[in-house]
Amino acid sequence: MELIISLLTIIANLFLGISVYKNNPKSATNRLFFLLTSILVTWSVTNYISVLIVDPETAIFWIRIVMATVASMFLAIFLLAHTFPEEKIKLNKLSIYAVSAWAMFLVGISLTPLIFSHTDVVNGQITPVPGPAIPLYGLNVITFLIASVVTLIRKIKHTSGSVRTQTQFMLLGLSITFILSFFTTFIFVVVLKNTNFVIFGPVYSLFLVGVIAYAIIKHRFLDIRLVVARSVAYTLLVLILGIFYSGGLIISGRFLIRESTSNISVIISTFLALVIAFSFQPLLRILEKITDNIFYKDTYDQNTLLGNLSHIMASTYEISELSSAILKEIIAQIKFIYGYLILTKNSSIIWVKSTGKAKHPEFDEEEINHLIKSASLRKEKIIIFEEEVESIEKETLRKYQINIVLPLIVKNETIGAIILSEKSSGEIYSVKDINVLEIIAPEIAIAINNALSYDEIRRFNITLQEEVDRATKDLQNANIKLQELDKLKDEFVSLASHELRTPMTAIKGSLSTILEGYAGNVSDKSRDFLTSAYNENDRLIRLVNNLLNISRIEAGRFTFNITKVDLNAVISEVVDNLQMAAKEKSLFLKYGQVTGLPLVYADLDKVKEVVINLVGNAIKFTHKGGITVKCEIKDGFVQSAVTDTGSGISKEDQELLFKKFSQARGGYSKQAGGTGLGLYISKQIIEGQKGKIWLESVLGQGSTFYFTLPVVS
Amino acid sequence: MAKILFIEDDPLIVKIYTTRLTADGYEVLSADNGEQGLKIAQENVPNLIVLDIMMPKMDGFGVLTQLKADERTKYIPIIVYSNLAQEEEIARAKFLGANEFIVKANLSPTEMVEKIKSYLQNSNPRTQ
Numbered sequence: 001m002e003l004i005i006s007l008l009t010i011i012a013n014l015f016l017g018i019s020v021y022k023n024n025p026k027s028a029t030n031r032l033f034f035l036l037t038s039i040l041v042t043w044s045v046t047n048y049i050s051v052l053i054v055d056p057e058t059a060i061f062w063i064r065i066v067m068a069t070v071a072s073m074f075l076a077i078f079l080l081a082h083t084f085p086e087e088k089i090k091l092n093k094l095s096i097y098a099v100s101a102w103a104m105f106l107v108g109i110s111l112t113p114l115i116f117s118h119t120d121v122v123n124g125q126i127t128p129v130p131g132p133a134i135p136l137y138g139l140n141v142i143t144f145l146i147a148s149v150v151t152l153i154r155k156i157k158h159t160s161g162s163v164r165t166q167t168q169f170m171l172l173g174l175s176i177t178f179i180l181s182f183f184t185t186f187i188f189v190v191v192l193k194n195t196n197f198v199i200f201g202p203v204y205s206l207f208l209v210g211v212i213a214y215a216i217i218k219h220r221f222l223d224i225r226l227v228v229a230r231s232v233a234y235t236l237l238v239l240i241l242g243i244f245y246s247g248g249l250i251i252s253g254r255f256l257i258r259e260s261t262s263n264i265s266v267i268i269s270t271f272l273a274l275v276i277a278f279s280f281q282p283l284l285r286i287l288e289k290i291t292d293n294i295f296y297k298d299t300y301d302q303n304t305l306l307g308n309l310s311h312i313m314a315s316t317y318e319i320s321e322l323s324s325a326i327l328k329e330i331i332a333q334i335k336f337i338y339g340y341l342i343l344t345k346n347s348s349i350i351w352v353k354s355t356g357k358a359k360h361p362e363f364d365e366e367e368i369n370h371l372i373k374s375a376s377l378r379k380e381k382i383i384i385f386e387e388e389v390e391s392i393e394k395e396t397l398r399k400y401q402i403n404i405v406l407p408l409i410v411k412n413e414t415i416g417a418i419i420l421s422e423k424s425s426g427e428i429y430s431v432k433d434i435n436v437l438e439i440i441a442p443e444i445a446i447a448i449n450n451a452l453s454y455d456e457i458r459r460f461n462i463t464l465q466e467e468v469d470r471a472t473k474d475l476q477n478a479n480i481k482l483q484e485l486d487k488l489k490d491e492f493v494s495l496a497s498h499e500l501r502t503p504m505t506a507i508k509g510s511l512s513t514i515l516e517g518y519a520g521n522v523s524d525k526s527r528d529f530l531t532s533a534y535n536e537n538d539r540l541i542r543l544v545n546n547l548l549n550i551s552r553i554e555a556g557r558f559t560f561n562i563t564k565v566d567l568n569a570v571i572s573e574v575v576d577n578l579q580m581a582a583k584e585k586s587l588f589l590k591y592g593q594v595t596g597l598p599l600v601y602a603d604l605d606k607v608k609e610v611v612i613n614l615v616g617n618a619i620k621f622t623h624k625g626g627i628t629v630k631c632e633i634k635d636g637f638v639q640s641a642v643t644d645t646g647s648g649i650s651k652e653d654q655e656l657l658f659k660k661f662s663q664a665r666g667g668y669s670k671q672a673g674g675t676g677l678g679l680y681i682s683k684q685i686i687e688g689q690k691g692k693i694w695l696e697s698v699l700g701q702g703s704t705f706y707f708t709l710p711v712v713s
Numbered sequence: 714m715a716k717i718l719f720i721e722d723d724p725l726i727v728k729i730y731t732t733r734l735t736a737d738g739y740e741v742l743s744a745d746n747g748e749q750g751l752k753i754a755q756e757n758v759p760n761l762i763v764l765d766i767m768m769p770k771m772d773g774f775g776v777l778t779q780l781k782a783d784e785r786t787k788y789i790p791i792i793v794y795s796n797l798a799q800e801e802e803i804a805r806a807k808f809l810g811a812n813e814f815i816v817k818a819n820l821s822p823t824e825m826v827e828k829i830k831s832y833l834q835n836s837n838p839r840t841q
Contacts, residue, residue, distance in 0.1 A: 494799045498767060501796035501818040502723065509729040512821045518732050541818040548798060559800065577824075 006048040009203050013037045013044065016213040027087040029080065033212060036076040040205045043069045056119040059126045063119070067110035067137070074144035075103035077174070077208075081148035084155075085166040085215065106140055109133055145178060164425070166215040173211030179235070180204040233287040240283065241276055248272045300333040302436045309440055313447035317454045320353065326444055327355035327418075334433050336403070336420045343408075343416035343448065344369060351416070367396045368419075376407035376414040382438060386428055404429060406437050408445035415449055486555075493551050500544050507537045546677035550660070553684050560603040560688055564712050567638055568597050570604065571629055574611040582619050588626030589619070597631055600638050600709035606685045607709070610693075611640075613678040614705045618644040625702075637691065637708040648699035657695065658683045682707070715833045718759040719743040720750030720776060721794070722768045726817070730763075733826050739833075747771025751779050754786050761832050764811070766795040766802070774809060781810040790832050794825075 017037025024030045046069055050062035078099065083089050089096070109115060114133035119126050152171040156164055181204050252268045308329050316322040323341040331339055338356035342349055347369050374393050375383045383405035388394040397403070404420040418441070423429065429437075511534040513519055515527065522530065552558045575591045582589035611629075618627040625645030632639055649657065660680045686693040686707045697703035717734060721727050722745045731741045742759060744750035748770045754762060762780070766773030773793060780786040793811040795802075796818055803814045812832070815825065 490799065490801075494797060494802070497798060498796045501798075501816070505796060505817040506723065506725045508818065509726060509822045512823060513729050513732060516823060518736065545798065545816075545819070552800075561800075 003048070005203055006044050009044045009206060010041050012206055013040045013209055016209050017041075020213050024087070028083050028089045029085050029087065032076060032080040032083055032089075033209075036073065036080055036212075037209055039069060039073045039076055040209065043073060043205070054126070056121065056126055060116060060119045060128065063116055063128050064111045067115050068107045070141070071106040071110050071137070072103060074141055074148075075100060078144050078148045078151070080212070081151045081170065081174070084152075084170055084212070085163060102140075103144075106137065110137065145174075148174060165428070169211050169215035170208075173208040173215075176211075177204045177208040180207070230288070230291075233284065233291045236287050236291075237280075237284055241280070245272055245276060302333075302432065302439075305329065305333040305436060306440065309443065313443065317451055319351070319448070319451040319455045322447060322451045323351070323353035324355065326447075327353060330418070330420075330440075331355050334420075334429070334436065335424045337422060337424050339418065339420040341416065341418050341448075342368065342372070343452070344372060344414065356421070363400065367399070371396050371402075371405050372407050372414060372417040375405045375417065376409055380438075381409065381441065382406050382434065384429060384434065385422075404437065406441050408441060408448055410445045410449045415445060415452070418444065489555075493548060497544050497548050501541065504537055504541050504544070508534065508541070511537065543677070546681055549681050549684075550677060553681070558684060558688065560606065562601050562603055562689065564599040565602040565604050565607060565709075566597075567600050567602075567607070567631060567640065567709065568593060570608050571611055571631070571640065574608060574615055575629060578612070578615050578619060581616075582627065585619060585623070587619060587622055587624075589615070589629075590626065591629045592631075594631050597638060598633065599712040601712055602689050602691075602709050603685075607689075610682045610685050610707060611642075613682050614642040614707070617678065618642050618646070618703075618705075622646040622702075633711065634708070636711050636713070638711055639706060639708045641704050641706050643702065643704040645702040648701055649695070649697040649703050650699055654695060654697060658693070714738065714740050715761070716740045716742060716757060716759040717829060717833075718750065718754055718757070718762045720747065720754075720762065720768070720773070721765045722746060723765070729822055730826070733822060734829070737826070737830075745769075747773065747776045751776050754780060754789065755783060758785055759789060761829060762789055762791045763794045763829070764791055766793065766797050766806070774805060777806065777809045777811060792828065792832065 014037065017034045020030050020037075021034040043066065046062055046065045050059060050066050053059040053062055079089070079091070079096070082091050091099075112131075112133075114131045115137050116128040116134070117131040119128050121127070149171065152167055152174065155167045156171065159167065184204070248268070249272070309326065312322070312325045312329060316325055327339050327341055330336075336356065338354060340355075341351075341353040342363070343351035347365075349363065349365050349368060352363070371383065371393055375381065383393060383397070385394070385397045385403040388397060397405070400419075401421055402419050403422045404418075406418040406420070407414050408416045408418065418437075420429075423433075511530055514522060515530055515534065549558070571591055572593065575589055579589055615627060615629065622644045623646070627645075628643045630641045630643070632641075658679050660677065683693050686709070690710050691708045693705070693707040695703055695705045717730075717739055719727050719730060719741060721743065724745070727741075727743045727745075731743065734741050742753055742757060744753050746769045750762075750764070750768075751771065753759075754776075764773045764776060768776075771779075773795065777791065777793070780789065780791065790812045791810065793806045793814045794817055795814070796816060798816045798819075806814050813828075815828065820828070
């Protein structure tokens with residue numbers, strides 16, 4: 001039995017010591033740890049031998065060896081506590097020498113009778129008898145121990161993150177080991193004179209080395225608080241029950257045992273056992289509650305976090321404000337040292353918001369991007385440092401001291417990530433933390449995405465407004481210029497036509513005055529020439545008028561002053577005015593007036609122009625017979641027709657007739673002269689008043705020009 | 714005898730109409746600029762005014778405005794007789810109170826004389 005326990009202890013110690021040493025041979029912590037395990041192995045070996053020996057003389061020798069080993073062990077523990085978990089020893093050399101010298105002195109003393117003078121055989125067991133220096137030895141051991149504990153506690157107070165966790169682990173291991181050792185090797189041996197449990201001494205050390213090895217190699221898998229809290233709870237439970245039970249037995253022994261039979265003691269024992277059995281569970285629960293309250297002081301309610309986040313996300317649209325608020329809320333609940341909210345787009349970082357004691361983030365875009373991408377491609381959509389195997393990702397995590405990468409994903413598209421450092425307590429992120437983070441990530445992603453869209457729309461609106469303003473201004477300027485140009489053009493056209501008309505008016509007036517005999521008699525020959533001159537001058541006047549009209553049509557400024565027009569009156573007036581011209585060519589000009597012809601919607605002056613044009617043309621191009629004008633009502637329109645008995649117009653000419661500057665090509669146009677604009681303008685005028693204009697003609701039989709205008713309803 | 718005032722800077726036009734209208738028994742007054750025309754109109758109160766627009770010193774629109782603002786000349790019919798023929802100008806003249814806008818080139822003197830006579834017969838009963 002003893003052999004197995006010792007062997008196991010030895011093997012375990014050797015294994016842990018060598019593994020840790022191999023893990024990083026250069027680190028002082030690892031070396032010191034190896035030293036400690038070596039001493040523990042020695043302790044186990046010597047301890048086993050000391051227990052095994054039957055000869056008292058030899059036994060005292062081995063017991064002294066054990067004491068010496070233990071003395072050196074405390075030196076190793078102290079040095080380890082001081083260095084742990086750094087790679088270099090921080091104590092100055094003088095202190096190391098002093099402490100080492102003192103420990104060596106203790107080791108030396110341990111080998112003398114001052115600690116254990118000799119052995120007695122008590123109840124067939126070899127029991128060492130303490131020498132005069134044993135209190136000094138104990139005091140020293142306790143001093144080393146306290147120094148180690150104090151060192152560790154100070155370290156826990158002054159560090160954060162993983163160092164703190166590792167240190168907590170070591171303190172835990174140290175405490176467990178020495179509380180147990182204290183019972184078995186001190187209380188039992190010195191107070192109760194029982195060496196039965198001495199063999200277990202080295203076994204307890206496994207707690208220490210195990211925990212330290214774990215802390216060094218794989219330091220963050222375990223929620224240390226839980227371990228500590230539960231350990232404390234169980235230790236207290238055992239203590240309370242132990243005290244109660246032994247207290248009960250002692251008291252009952254004092255008062256009852258004298259006159260009792262074994263029956264009573266059985267009853268008492270049974271009673272106590274029952275009490276213990278029934279009180280075990282409730283007591284455990286109470287203790288757990290108390291320890292939880294102590295150890296989980298900064299715990300948080302995940303519902304509060306989720307509620308607060310929802311509130312933030314529902315009430316904040318501005319991206320900067322939103323990211324800050326989200327980070328602040330998370331840091332308030334899950335207490336990490338610093339955190340970033342990073343937004344990426346097309347593999348580049350477009351936004352970094354930080355919170356906590358943040359160092360200025362000099363993130364390498366490529367590395368961070370790779371990290372975020374890697375996280376978003378995983379099934380669990382999160383990277384946790386502790387769970388990461390050695391990889392490029394882990395290197396990056398270590399470089400920037402990142403513990404959590406939580407990608408923000410909207411509809412399979414990664415828009416960024418929340419990146420968190422280790423927790424300020426140095427603990428690992430608990431399962432609860434991870435769960436909460438996984439729950440909030442999609443919600444945050446959507447909120448951020450919405451904020452981004454909002455931001456984009458807002459910026460787009462601003463840009464758009466600016467664009468519109470600029471374009472409007474440009475247009476206004478252009479419009480002002482155009483208006484100026486238009487005004488200039490109008491003035492030019494107006495003046496030019498005025499200037500052209502003035503001499504023509506003078507010619508017209510003069511010729512007409514001569515022709516009408518106001519300037520004396522005119523010979524027939526002169527009259528012919530003067531009439532030709534008069535007619536050509538008139539043609540020039542029409543040309544100018546038509547050009548003026550064309551320029552207005554082209555400029556889109558051909559406007560109509562629509563009123564209710566009596567077409568009968570218009571046609572009658574024109575026909576009356578042109579009777580003379582018809583008579584000169586010996587043509588008849590008739591208007592078949594219709595009674596009760598309804599009014600039409602038209603521009604009076606312009607309609608008159610059309611009628612003059614059509615009747616004038618007819619007179620011009622007719623040589624025999626005459627012109628008849630008629631009106632009739634057709635489908636809500638008044639349809640007017642100007643029919644002549646001229647030579648008619650060929651089909652191909654008919655199509656050209658209403659075009660600009662075109663005249664029928666037949667010889668008959670030449671003789672009459674014209675501008676080629678009249679019918680084009682007439683068409684514009686009639687169509688501008690919602691009417692139609694067309695002609696029907698048979699070569700050799702004459703033509704009829706029709707136009708319609710809407711009846712006043 | 715009906716008095717016709719020509720406010721017209723083209724002497725040839727004035728000469729043509731003076732010849733014709735005098736022959737028909739009308740008294741023709743004339744002015745070769747706006748200011749003078751206005752003055753004559755106010756002093757003589759003619760039965761009809763034929764008013765050019767493009768004139769020195771005061772253009773036809775100015776004269777028209779003043780004539781219509783003066784109680785003495787307010788009711789005299791006015792034929793605006795010009796070679797300006799833009800719609801805006803025609804509309805403006807009519808708005809200012811012209812009875813008619815005649816484009817000089819478009820009517821022969823005979824037609825114009827007919828027009829003048831028709832005004833004298835119809836629209837000024839006080840002088841008939």
